[in-house]
Amino acid sequence: MTNEITGKTKLLGVIGHPVEHSLSPVMHNAVIAQLELDYIYLPFPIEPQNLEVAIAGFAAVGVVGFSVTIPHKQAIIPLLSEITPLAQTIGAVNTVSRQNHKWVGTNTDVEGFIAPLQTTYKQDWSPKVAVILGNGGAARAVVAGCTQLGFAQIHVVGRNMQRLQEFRNSWSNSSLADKFQVHQWEELPKLIPQANLLVNTTPIGMYPKVDESPLSVEEIVNLPTGAIAYDLIYIPKPTQFLQQAEKQGAIVIDGLEMLVQQGVAALKIWLQQEIVPVEVMRQALQNHLGLGK
Numbered sequence: 082m083t084n085e086i087t088g089k090t091k092l093l094g095v096i097g098h099p100v101e102h103s104l105s106p107v108m109h110n111a112v113i114a115q116l117e118l119d120y121i122y123l124p125f126p127i128e129p130q131n132l133e134v135a136i137a138g139f140a141a142v143g144v145v146g147f148s149v150t151i152p153h154k155q156a157i158i159p160l161l162s163e164i165t166p167l168a169q170t171i172g173a174v175n176t177v178s179r180q181n182h183k184w185v186g187t188n189t190d191v192e193g194f195i196a197p198l199q200t201t202y203k204q205d206w207s208p209k210v211a212v213i214l215g216n217g218g219a220a221r222a223v224v225a226g227c228t229q230l231g232f233a234q235i236h237v238v239g240r241n242m243q244r245l246q247e248f249r250n251s252w253s254n255s256s257l258a259d260k261f262q263v264h265q266w267e268e269l270p271k272l273i274p275q276a277n278l279l280v281n282t283t284p285i286g287m288y289p290k291v292d293e294s295p296l297s298v299e300e301i302v303n304l305p306t307g308a309i310a311y312d313l314i315y316i317p318k319p320t321q322f323l324q325q326a327e328k329q330g331a332i333v334i335d336g337l338e339m340l341v342q343q344g345v346a347a348l349k350i351w352l353q354q355e356i357v358p359v360e361v362m363r364q365a366l367q368n369h370l371g372l373g374k
């Protein structure tokens with residue numbers, strides 16, 4: 082439970098539509114309770130046509146900061162006074178804070194995505210090859226993350242050539258130019274054997290379609306032993322894709338840690354403190370999802 086709410090309690094929250102399944106209130110309110118902070122984090126269901134008036138209302142009532150989820154991650158940008166260069170590169174904002182009476186947006190998904198690759202699975206990524214399935218919003222954070230880590234090659238695989246080309250062109254001014262290629266799904270068999278990191282950013286395999294996988298059994302057998310398979314999906318845990326990859330001898334990472342770590346990064350911004358209790362957030366989510374420790 083959160084602490085007593087008074088006239089001084091500061092407001093945080095998440096905007097989305099729908100937002101009722103968001104896990105963010107669970108993990109943020111767990112920290113608020115643990116640290117006995119005078120904050121509360123609420124879900125705000127906001128329809129797209131009400132976004133502008135809602136953000137003006139947030140300023141009027143003194144909201145300190147908020148998370149942004151589907152469908153507002155791009156639409157929020159023109160309503161902000163500033164966005165960080167990283168959010169600009171990705172073209173999406175997932176975290177907003179009130180600074181000097183202005184709304185400032187950033188994107189913590191990149192930090193969330195790379196966290197397990199920088200800690201538990203840390204290695205020299207400079208000779209390595211990343212293969213990314215999907216070319217939507219989350220794939221943009223993954224490409225930015227792989228760039229930060231210094232991958233030698235980044236291959237993005239999608240099903241629609243026009244959207245793939247648009248994705249490719251949106252990075253044309255970045256330092257990525259020579260390392261980054263887009264491919265249609267048919268090219269996967271030639272890419273899988275080269276992959277040191279294989280990331281699923283599509284919703285294939287997400288609850289309730291838990292028996293689906295973005296890869297066939299014939300495709301996954303060519304994943305090199307010791308490669309890392311990373312699924313951004315966190316329900317189910319593990320997905321069919323990760324089960325297949327693990328059988329193949331891959332190291333597997335599911336999306337729960339990314340969810341926790343992007344939340345950690347957001348909370349650091351709102352509270353303006355460097356240390357937040359990560360384990361409290363992780364445990365709150367695991368308890369909520371019935372995953373135990």
Ligand code: NAP
Pocket residue numbers: 190193215216217218219220239240241244282283284285287313314315336337339340341343
């Ligand atoms: P999105 O913008 O809608 O992108 C989804 C991508 O998947 C698109 O490129 C889409 O292709 C592709 N796709 C969808 N269905 C497909 C299919 N049947 N076959 C092949 N490709 C398919 O969604 P998003 O925001 O990137 O989110 C993607 C996933 O990441 C979701 O499962 C989300 O829950 C997860 N996620 C997790 C975290 C975390 O913290 N763990 C954070 C963000 C997102 P088209 O472009 O051709 O439509």
